[in-house]
Amino acid sequence: MAAAVQKKICMLGGFSVGKTSLVKRFVASVFSETYLTTVGVKIDKKTVELSDRVVNLILWDLAGEDDISSLRMSYLRGAAGYVLVADGTRPSTLEVALSLRRRVEAEFGALPFVLLLNKNDLQEQWAIGDGEVENLRRDGWWVRSTSARTGEGVEDAFGALAERVAR
Amino acid sequence: MSTSAAATLEWLFRPLSNDPGIDRKALAGLLTELARNVEPQLGAGPNGVRPVDPRLGQLRSLLFGSEIETLSRLSEVVEDPEQLAVAVGRVLPTAIARVSSDARLGEVLAPALEKATQSSIRNDPRTLLNILYPLIVPAMRKSVGETIDETFQSLNETLKHSLTWRGLRWRWEAWRTGTSFAEVVLKHTLVYQVEHVFLIHRHTGLLISHVAAEDAAGQDPQLVSSMLVAIQDFVRDSFSGAEHQGLDTVRLGELWLWSEPGPFATLVAVIRGNPPEGLHETLRDVLSRIHDERRHALESFDGDSSGFADVEASLRECVALGQRAPRSAERGFPWFVALAGLVLLALAGFGGLRWWQHERAWQAEQQLQEARQRIWDGYVAQLRAQPGIVVTEAGRRDGKFQLAGLRDPLAVDPQSLLRQAGIDPAGVASHWELYQGLEPEFVLKRLRASLDPPPTVTFALEGDHIVAQGSAPSTWIERSRTVGRMLPAGGPTLDLSRVSDVYEGAIGKLSAAIRSHAIHFNFNESLPAAGQDATLDQVATELGDLASLASTMRVRARVTLTGHSDDAGNGTFNLSLSLARAEAVRALLKKRGVDPDMLTVRGAGQFEPLEEASSEAARAANRRVTFKVGIEEQ
Numbered sequence: 001m002a003a004a005v006q007k008k009i010c011m012l013g014g015f016s017v018g019k020t021s022l023v024k025r026f027v028a029s030v031f032s033e034t035y036l037t038t039v040g041v042k043i044d045k046k047t048v049e050l051s052d053r054v055v056n057l058i059l060w061d062l063a064g065e066d067d068i069s070s071l072r073m074s075y076l077r078g079a080a081g082y083v084l085v086a087d088g089t090r091p092s093t094l095e096v097a098l099s100l101r102r103r104v105e106a107e108f109g110a111l112p113f114v115l116l117l118n119k120n121d122l123q124e125q126w127a128i129g130d131g132e133v134e135n136l137r138r139d140g141w142w143v144r145s146t147s148a149r150t151g152e153g154v155e156d157a158f159g160a161l162a163e164r165v166a167r
Numbered sequence: 168m169s170t171s172a173a174a175t176l177e178w179l180f181r182p183l184s185n186d187p188g189i190d191r192k193a194l195a196g197l198l199t200e201l202a203r204n205v206e207p208q209l210g211a212g213p214n215g216v217r218p219v220d221p222r223l224g225q226l227r228s229l230l231f232g233s234e235i236e237t238l239s240r241l242s243e244v245v246e247d248p249e250q251l252a253v254a255v256g257r258v259l260p261t262a263i264a265r266v267s268s269d270a271r272l273g274e275v276l277a278p279a280l281e282k283a284t285q286s287s288i289r290n291d292p293r294t295l296l297n298i299l300y301p302l303i304v305p306a307m308r309k310s311v312g313e314t315i316d317e318t319f320q321s322l323n324e325t326l327k328h329s330l331t332w333r334g335l336r337w338r339w340e341a342w343r344t345g346t347s348f349a350e351v352v353l354k355h356t357l358v359y360q361v362e363h364v365f366l367i368h369r370h371t372g373l374l375i376s377h378v379a380a381e382d383a384a385g386q387d388p389q390l391v392s393s394m395l396v397a398i399q400d401f402v403r404d405s406f407s408g409a410e411h412q413g414l415d416t417v418r419l420g421e422l423w424l425w426s427e428p429g430p431f432a433t434l435v436a437v438i439r440g441n442p443p444e445g446l447h448e449t450l451r452d453v454l455s456r457i458h459d460e461r462r463h464a465l466e467s468f469d470g471d472s473s474g475f476a477d478v479e480a481s482l483r484e485c486v487a488l489g490q491r492a493p494r495s496a497e498r499g500f501p502w503f504v505a506l507a508g509l510v511l512l513a514l515a516g517f518g519g520l521r522w523w524q525h526e527r528a529w530q531a532e533q534q535l536q537e538a539r540q541r542i543w544d545g546y547v548a549q550l551r552a553q554p555g556i557v558v559t560e561a562g563r564r565d566g567k568f569q570l571a572g573l574r575d576p577l578a579v580d581p582q583s584l585l586r587q588a589g590i591d592p593a594g595v596a597s598h599w600e601l602y603q604g605l606e607p608e609f610v611l612k613r614l615r616a617s618l619d620p621p622p623t624v625t626f627a628l629e630g631d632h633i634v635a636q637g638s639a640p641s642t643w644i645e646r647s648r649t650v651g652r653m654l655p656a657g658g659p660t661l662d663l664s665r666v667s668d669v670y671e672g673a674i675g676k677l678s679a680a681i682r683s684h685a686i687h688f689n690f691n692e693s694l695p696a697a698g699q700d701a702t703l704d705q706v707a708t709e710l711g712d713l714a715s716l717a718s719t720m721r722v723r724a725r726v727t728l729t730g731h732s733d734d735a736g737n738g739t740f741n742l743s744l745s746l747a748r749a750e751a752v753r754a755l756l757k758k759r760g761v762d763p764d765m766l767t768v769r770g771a772g773q774f775e776p777l778e779e780a781s782s783e784a785a786r787a788a789n790r791r792v793t794f795k796v797g798i799e800e801q
Contacts, residue, residue, distance in 0.1 A: 005473075044390065072400070
């Protein structure tokens, strides 16, 4: 598959939103998670088969910090798109995701991205209003609620992102 | 022409501000008249057109007035360099921007730019230096660093392998091929294998191409390449290294990760073993070739590596790089080590022998030196004991014995002592100042030399006194006494009390004995009377003794024979008779072996009678020859 198109995708999100779990369950992973705490980034690959081609999403899983100023922006250099992850049970993580997006946009301009509201298996604790999501969608955001545990929405999300970055 | 350029030129061609436009009425009139000229039947007016019709000029100015003015303004601009420069300057940047994609522009400008650069450097080199400094310094630092690394590596390997069998073989190889030994060592010892080569897009960290060695294991190269970039970013961010520098080298045990950054892509080689520093150069060459060939493709890479199939061939070159391990056969019995051991032992033995010999020789030399020193010390001690010699300095300098001091001329000759001691006089430098010593021996020696004592005098040392003994002529005794009084005070004194006057000695006794004899004569006879032979014999014997004694005492004895007569007869006759009697005795004594030269004769006649009486007995007693002894110094 060497000829497949590769795209660098960054996974961004606040602390403990489940980014790593998403990646761990659904992507080919070779590196240990300790990389996240040491180097601050872990690389994984998600192969997405589109109708006309295959796209290898090279996922840069950046260490989640609620303090977005500590994000190593250099890791985003050359990214074709990014995945914002928030914890659906913690509205503050959505705020973090929004500010992360602003920061990325300020630095690298508009890039394709998807917003994943993770942990949708915990419906009883869900704390993000549908109205809020609707507002975002109306602004052109691609938002999907996912569950790293059940796998719901994850493939869709990567597929949608692959579609957009490989266009 | 494009709009912007047209706009730029617009001002040149803009109409005059007071352009009145064309006077259509006048133009109509002119045209009618022109038509009439062409077709006379149209009717010629009173103002027919002349060959040179000023109206044509008017027509021209009517038709082209503004253009003519524009043209004259243009020519004015073109002909005035100042205005032309201003005009061209306005469009120059745009013009260059327009044609920048045209390769000819670069070619045309290059010589001028070169000249400009040269003159700029001539004027002030610092300007260019300041411009280039940020580029040059990191490059130089890196280059110098790598050169030092290479040197160290070369040195390490050289040291490690300089004393092995392989080392010797490589030395031979180096000699044979004319390369340096270090290079040969590196060639053979740097066992390494390039296992993976990644060509990574710098901006995105995405893998452009990857080639692995056949048996090399590895993770998904796409992930690895991104991770490598991430780690580089991490290091750069964490340790605030220079912005454009990444990780050159990562080492993990025997695994090396060498990274060569290019403008658009980074070449990362994973190397197992011990790669030579020169491999950096090879990798850089490959990278720069890829950049040359695929510059645009690299620049616009967006994750689609399908167009980079040909790059793989270049990367495969890198993977082919490696240095095989030496054959394991050489790990058998270490013959060379054994041989080297033997050689070392032999060398050690030989060295030991040499050392022992040397030690022996050294000891012998040492002993010889000591012996020499002992002999010398003995000699010096002997010299010091010598009267009349004062040693003030004795030592060794420049391999020669040195000797200095005072020496009495009468003292023993140090040179002769040297020979006696068995020391080579050539090895001794000596310097002696002369002086007179007051040692009794020397005083005595000097006395002997100056007094020249007769053999009958002997000298002896008694304490501080020089005592002379024996007999000597009184004159000698007197002279010696004078000399003795002039001896230096404080030194030995000369005692002459035991030297007797020779006259009081043997000579005195002999003289008395000889004087006591007399030879008697008969009347009127000049020959001795009968019975005088015994006396003559006695006298002759005593005279012989005297002569020999005088000779030993270095004095001269003179014996006078005096002839006498009695008072009978003529006086003159008696005188000659008495002389004849003395002559006769002299002859008789000569006959008895007495040297006649010591005898003088004299006739006393009748005037020195023994007895004054004139009796016959008195007369007989007076007829005689008497002896008188005189001692003279020679």
